[in-house]
Structures are given as C-alpha cells and as structure tokens.
Amino acid sequence: MTKSELIKRYTLFIISLFFSALGVAFTKHGELGVSPTSSIANVILNSGEAFVKAVSDTTYISFSNMKIIFDVACVVISVLLSLVFFQFKIVGTREGTIISALCTGMVVKFFTKWLAAPLNRILADSDTSSTSEVPQSVHRT
Numbered sequence: 001m002t003k004s005e006l007i008k009r010y011t012l013f014i015i016s017l018f019f020s021a022l023g024v025a026f027t028k029h030g031e032l033g034v035s036p037t038s039s040i041a042n043v044i045l046n047s048g049e050a051f052v053k054a055v056s057d058t059t060y061i062s063f064s065n066m067k068i069i070f071d072v073a074c075v076v077i078s079v080l081l082s083l084v085f086f087q088f089k090i091v092g093t094r095e096g097t098i099i100s101a102l103c104t105g106m107v108v109k110f111f112t113k114w115l116a117a118p119l120n121r122i123l124a125d126s127d128t129s130s131t132s133e134v135p136q137s138v139h140r141t
Contacts, residue, residue: 021107029119068105075101
C-alpha cells in the first residue's frame with residue numbers, strides 16, 4: 001500500500017468516525033433509542049449502544065465515558081479471543097479499531113455538548129407546534 005493510499009484511508013476513517021459519533025449523539029439526545037443506524041423508539045436498538053446507555057443510566061457515569069470503557073473492553077476481548085483461536089495471531093483488529101474505541105466516545109461527548117442547545121430548541125419548537133395544532137376540545141384537563 002502506497003503512502004498516498006494510506007493517507008486517503010486514514011482520512012476516510014477519521015471522517016467516518018465523526019459521522020458515526022454524530023449519529024450516536026443525535027439519536028442519544030432524541031432518547032428514542034441509541035443506535036446510529038436506527039432511531040425507532042425501543043424497537044430496533046444497536047445492542048452495544050443500548051447496553052452502554054443502560055449501564056450509564058444505572059451507574060450515573062456519562063454516556064460518552066461509558067462508551068469508551070465499553071468499546072475498549074470489547075477490543076481487549078476481541079484481541080484475547082483472536083490470540084486464543086488464531087494461534088497467537090491478532091486477526092480482525094487493527095489500529096482503526098483501537099483508535100475508534102478510544103475516540104468515538106470523546107467525539108460523541110463533543111457533539112453532545114455542542115448540539116444540546118440547538119437540538120433542545122428544535123425539539124421544543126416541534127413540541128409547541130404539535131400541541132397548538134390540536135383542537136382545545138381534544139386536550140384533557
């Protein structure tokens with residue numbers, strides 16, 4: 001692999017890491033599920049992200065910090081299993097896996113912090129507009 005091709009691959013990796021973390025931040029903020037690929041409420045959840053959210057809510061450790069702990073633990077387990085099952089060779093885990101495990105939670109934290117206010121405004125606007133469209137006779141007191 002040439003140096004130019006390697007630079008392109010790392011650039012694409014870094015871009016994808018940011019998009020992935022952005023997806024996690026958006027879906028986590030919406031509180032309809034935490035999968036970056038689906039935000040259908042409590043129907044389709046990425047099991048890893050749902051586990052992180054459950055442990056985070058239970059232990060009061062921030063989601064992003066728990067995500068880093070979970071991702072690093074998964075990488076350690078995958079390396080150990082690879083060593084056991086592939087005759088002391090690491091298979092399937094490369095530098096991108098390690099970088100992603102260490103950085104995705106930090107990028108999620110960054111996006112969560114900077115997107116909280118705009119997303120709260122958007123969600124608040126949609127809440128008020130949806131209630132104003134319902135006739136008064138429908139509101140229960």
